[in-house]
Amino acid sequence: MTPELKELERQIIKKHKFGFTPKYESGFQTCLSEKAFFAITNQVFEKLEWDIIYIDEHAVEAKRKVKSLGITQYTESIIISYNYGSITVKSESLGSEMWDNGRNSKRVHLFMLVFQDIEKNYNREDLKQLEKEQESIENWDNYIIPKELPQPKNVKKPTIIFVFVIGILISIILAFLLAKISITGRYIIFLFEFLVGLALAFSIKQGIKLGNYTNLTKLKYILILCTLIIFVGTQIFEYYIILIENNFEKIGFFEFMKIRLQQGLTIKDLNIGSIGLIISWIIQLFLTFIFGFLFLTRFLINYLIKRVPQEVTEFAYYLIIKGKDEHEVRKELTYLGWSDEISQNEVFEAIDGIQGNNELNRTR
Structure with missing residues (x-):
């Protein structure tokens, strides 16, 4: 922001908010049309340097970012809603x-002050022109229809085998590593679930790229299977490592698990029993899957978008904006060299990926 805007923000009186996610909301009335308002x-x-992350017919959402020690992070989400001239401005903390x-109150009132400052520069004729320009932007009227498009790469028939094999192998390796760490007593809950979820998602991502496989439902099932393999494998590896390193008399695996349950879970000097141990296992399984699924979704969406040249995705989206149905879009793509059905499907998946990415960006 400019020094003038920073000074304006500094002068705004704070209104403190408390909560698990503090938020502040205010509003005002406007005679502007919806298009002129947005x-x-x-x-x-743009003036406040807030990043727009989501737009629909009646609302727009942006996030304010700050840079500290070379790291950029979002601090607040600001949502502006229009309802027949009634404006709602809400800011919500993201940390x-x-x-x-x-x-949050500063963000809301800063938006309102800057909005009013810009609005007063427009007379009636200017506002009509602004409406036309906004409508033109929304309808992609300035889009130049390409005479040719980048041609599709060699079509790779989707196969799940790479995802399955890589996922299983990495799960076994992770299970062994977790077993070694757990035996030392250095296991840190939340941290290791986060790291294991990331490693699982990354390995499945490699399978996705090798096999060109993008069915999220089946990928989720593989992630669940891998999570279970890691859990069971960790117990099995712990069993063998303990027996081998301590030269204990050999007992069966199920007898080993029975002894573990009887001993329960000890946190520092507090033993929370077998129930606590079972609950900790459930938490580990749940967190590993959740972290893995979040990372996997991000990886998959990124793959779907980058797999298709941007020019092709924009062209297909333009046709959809202009009211073309799927059959008509496929026909237009065929004219410009995208005749293979698999390649065309990838274009539609890229559009879905962009929409999914917008939704993910809205997560708090």
């Missing part, structure tokens, strides 16, 4: 804080 809203976001120190 056209000015876009200018406000783990329970007290926002008045920051």
Whole structure:
């Protein structure tokens, strides 16, 4: 932001909010049409350097970012809604804080002040022109229809085998590593579930790229299978490592598990028993899957988008904006060299990926 805007923000009186996710909301009335309002809203976001992450017919959402120690992170989400001239401006914290120190109220009122400052520069004729420009942007009227498109790469028939094999192999390796770490007593809950989920998702990602396989439902099932393999494999590896390293008399695996349950789970000097141990296992399974699924979804969406040249995706999306149905879009793609059905399917998946990415960006 400019020094003038920073000074304006500094002068805004704070209104402190508390909660698991502190938020602040205010509103105002406007005589502007919906299109004129959102056209000015876009200018406000650009002036405040807030990143627009989501737009629909009646609302737009942006996130404010800050850079500290070379790391950029989002601090607040600002949602602007229009309902027949009634405007709602809401700011919500994105961190783990329970007290926002008045920051959300500052974002809301700063938006309103900058909006009013920009609005007063438009007369009636200017607003009509602004409406036309906004409508033109929404309808992609300035889009130049290409005479040719980048041609599709060699079509790779989707196969799940690479995902399955790589996922299983990595799961076994992770199970062994976790067993070694657990025996030393250095296992840190949440951290290791996060790392294991990331490693699982990354390995499945490699299988996705090798096999060109993108069915999220079946990928989720493989992730569940891999999570179970890691859990069971960890117990089995712990069993063998303990017997071998301590030269214990050999007992059966199920007898080993029975002894573990009888001993329960000890946290520092507190033993929370077999129930606590079972609960910790359930938490580990749940967290590993959740982290893995979140990373996998990100990886998959990124793959879907990058698999198709941007020019092709934009062309197909333009046709959809103009009211073309799927059959008509496929026909137009065929004219420009995208005649293979698998390649055409990848274009539609890329569009779905962009929409999915927008939704993920909205997550708090």
